[in-house]
Amino acid sequence: MSGYYDSDDLARFAEIGKDAPEMARKFFDYYATVFADGALSEREKSLIALAVAHAVQCPYCIEAYTRACLEKGSNLPEMTEAVHVANAIRGGAALVHGVQMRNIAEKISL
Amino acid sequence: MSQASPSFLQTLRAHGLELCKAAVNTLQVNTGYLCNLACRHCHLEAGPSRSEVMSRSTMADVVACARRIPFETVDVTGGAPEMVPDIGALLGELAPLAPRRMFRTNLVALRENMGLLDTLASGGWNLAASLPAVSGSQVEAMRGHGVFEASLDMLRALNEAGYASGDGLELHLVANPAGAFLPPAQEAAQKHFQRELLRRHGVRFNSLFVFANMPLGRFKSWLERSGNLEGYTRSLRERFNPAVVPGLMCRTLVSVAWDGTLYDCDFNQAAQLPSSSVRHISELAAGQPGGDIPTGDHCFACTAGSGFT
Numbered sequence: 001m002s003g004y005y006d007s008d009d010l011a012r013f014a015e016i017g018k019d020a021p022e023m024a025r026k027f028f029d030y031y032a033t034v035f036a037d038g039a040l041s042e043r044e045k046s047l048i049a050l051a052v053a054h055a056v057q058c059p060y061c062i063e064a065y066t067r068a069c070l071e072k073g074s075n076l077p078e079m080t081e082a083v084h085v086a087n088a089i090r091g092g093a094a095l096v097h098g099v100q101m102r103n104i105a106e107k108i109s110l
Numbered sequence: 111m112s113q114a115s116p117s118f119l120q121t122l123r124a125h126g127l128e129l130c131k132a133a134v135n136t137l138q139v140n141t142g143y144l145c146n147l148a149c150r151h152c153h154l155e156a157g158p159s160r161s162e163v164m165s166r167s168t169m170a171d172v173v174a175c176a177r178r179i180p181f182e183t184v185d186v187t188g189g190a191p192e193m194v195p196d197i198g199a200l201l202g203e204l205a206p207l208a209p210r211r212m213f214r215t216n217l218v219a220l221r222e223n224m225g226l227l228d229t230l231a232s233g234g235w236n237l238a239a240s241l242p243a244v245s246g247s248q249v250e251a252m253r254g255h256g257v258f259e260a261s262l263d264m265l266r267a268l269n270e271a272g273y274a275s276g277d278g279l280e281l282h283l284v285a286n287p288a289g290a291f292l293p294p295a296q297e298a299a300q301k302h303f304q305r306e307l308l309r310r311h312g313v314r315f316n317s318l319f320v321f322a323n324m325p326l327g328r329f330k331s332w333l334e335r336s337g338n339l340e341g342y343t344r345s346l347r348e349r350f351n352p353a354v355v356p357g358l359m360c361r362t363l364v365s366v367a368w369d370g371t372l373y374d375c376d377f378n379q380a381a382q383l384p385s386s387s388v389r390h391i392s393e394l395a396a397g398q399p400g401g402d403i404p405t406g407d408h409c410f411a412c413t414a415g416s417g418f419t
Contacts, residue, residue, distance in 0.1 A: 041298060070287065073294035073302050075245035 010060045043072040050079055051086040115347060118409040125352040129403045131374070132361040135182040137208070139164075139172055140376060141197065142368035145190040146219045149253045151242075151286055153326040153380040153408075156189040163194045164368040171370055171392045172200070176207040179396045184208040185363075186235075187376065190219035198229045205233035214238045214284075217264040218257055224267075231271055236280035238319070239265065244306040248288040265313040274314045281315045286323050290338035292345060292414060293320035322346065322411040326380045346410035354413055360403050366391045374403045381406045 017024025035045050046068040053061030069079050122129060142163035145156035164172075176184060184204050191197050192215065205211060213235040220226065230237065239261075243249050246258035265281075268274070273281040283303060287293050294302075300318040307313040323329050325343055333339040360374040370391045373379040383404040388394050 037298070041301075043294070043298060043302065067291055070289065070291045071294060073243075073299045075243060075248050075288075077245060077247070 005059050007063060010063060013060075043069075043074060046072050047074055047078060047082045051082040054083050054086040055090055115343075118405045118407050118413075121347070121350055121410075122355065122405070125355075127352060127355050129355065129358070129360070129405060129409075131400050131403060134179075134362055134364055136185060136359070136363040137172075137176060137179070137181045137183070138185040138187060138363055138365040138376060139200075139204075140187050140189070140365060140367050140379060141191040141194045141200070142189045144193050145188060145216070146193060146222065147190070147216055147253050147257065149216075149240075149328070150332055151252055151288075151323045151329040153324040153329060153377060154189070155327040155380075160189065162368050163189070164200075166196050166199075168366075168368065168370045168391070169196060169200045169203075171390075172366060173203045173207070175366075175391050175394050176204055179394065181208045183210040183212060185212040185214070187214040189368075190216055192219040192223040192226055198226060201226075201229050201233055201235065205235070211235045212238055214240075216240045216253070217261040218253075221260055221264040221267070227267075227271055231273075231279060234278070236282065237268065237273060238282045238284050239268075239315075240286075241265070241283045241303075242286050242288055244303055244310075252286070252288050262311050262313060265307075265315070266311070269312075269314050274316050280317075283315050283318045285318060285320050290323075290333060290336070290342040292349070293322055296320045296416070322414055324377050324380070324408050324411050326377060326408050343407065343410065346414045349414035350410060351413055351415060354416065358412055360412075364394065377408055377412070378404060378406075381408055 014024070014028075017028070035042060035049070040048075046065055049061065050065040050069050053065050066079070069082075116124065140154075143154055143156040143160035144158070144163050145152075145160065146158060148157035148159075184207065186197075186201065186204070188194070191213065194200075201213070211234060213230055215237055217239050229235075240253075241249065241261055242252050249258040249261065250256070268281055271279075273279045285293065285299065285303070293299070296318065299320050303318050304315070307315070325333060325339065325346070330339070333342055360378070363375060364385070365373040365376050365379055367373060367379050371379075372385045372388055372391060372394065373383065374385050378384070383406060386404055387401050
């Protein structure tokens with residue numbers, strides 16, 4: 001069955017540089033720097049990436065960072081809490097925009 | 111048509127490498143496959159139903175070998191060596207024969223045989239204790255219900271007995287990933303384990319060794335059943351690191367099985383690949399064995415990334 005998302009495409013990520021190698025190189029250099037050990041550990045950065053992957057709903061990123069989190073020593077309770085953090089921000093962001101709805105409703109209502 | 115993946119031996123040759131024995135400094139003694147646990151990642155398929163344990167006669171061969179060859183390290187493992195009859199006598203006889211002594215425990219078996227703790231401590235045996243994760247659910251998925259709390263109890267008892275207290279008795283932890291993925295970097299994992307075990311459970315230890323799971327035995331059966339074998343072996347192959355080959359433990363270690371058969375490592379024992387030269391512990395002399403080390407595709411697990419610690 002064909003589909004927009006194919007797990008095998010994850011391993012082909014580097015092909016994005018075929019027709020724009022300089023931009024791809026800069027992106028991948030930056031990417032590698034972002035995820036290197038720094039003020040935050042690689043393990044912590046992978047948990048953040050997992051949460052963000054859920055927020056942006058990228059199946060490739062979810063697959064890559066589920067594996068990365070496990071390979072960096074995280075466990076399912078930690079990973080599940082990270083997903084809840086993403087969900088809380090997504091849900092909270094929707095709800096806080098409700099103030100705009102209320103402002104507009106109040107403005108145009110008698 | 112897809113091309114078959116190169117074997118471990120072909121991969122070595124493609125890098126201009128050979129795997130041959132160097133000067134042997136470690137005697138590893140596998141006392142048998144009897145164990146109180148049946149861990150899902152066990153490459154030896156050890157468990158409560160296994161009856162193979164080292165006899166007193168083979169133990170005598172092991173001790174005689176350690177007397178005639180000056181090993182730097184003697185490393186006793188299993189199965190659960192705590193469950194082997196006469197294990198205390200073997201430890202007592204081996205203790206004076208090597209400057210460094212290591213005893214491998216799953217913690218739960220030692221907790222059920224606390225009498226052995228005096229023998230270990232007085233003989234200066236350092237411990238390598240299995241604890242796959244700091245998460246109870248991950249540990250118990252691999253090792254069985256109730257194992258996490260029992261392991262923590264035993265670790266606290268070992269701290270009380272002087273292990274990891276800075277007085278010479280070392281307590282090392284051994285962690286394997288809880289599934290078909292590779293282990294974390296050792297230094298980062300050690301920091302994480304030390305912080306979590308001390309903060310949450312009041313446990314201290316000296317260092318953590320992280321090992322990739324071997325695609326052998328019960329773990330291989332699970333990989334096959336779960337459809338993970340191809341992806342896992344591909345991950346190991348892709349991370350082949352030629353720089354670690356000269357330092358592989360099989361080059362400097364002999365591993366004697368419960369029946370006295372010699373192997374170049376515990377994994378070759380699981381794969382039924384005996385040493386190519388000397389076949390029995392009673393025949394081993396100083397300077398032996400030389401020659402090539404038999405290999406299989408499981409060897410990719412020892413050469414992935416930074417290698418097998």
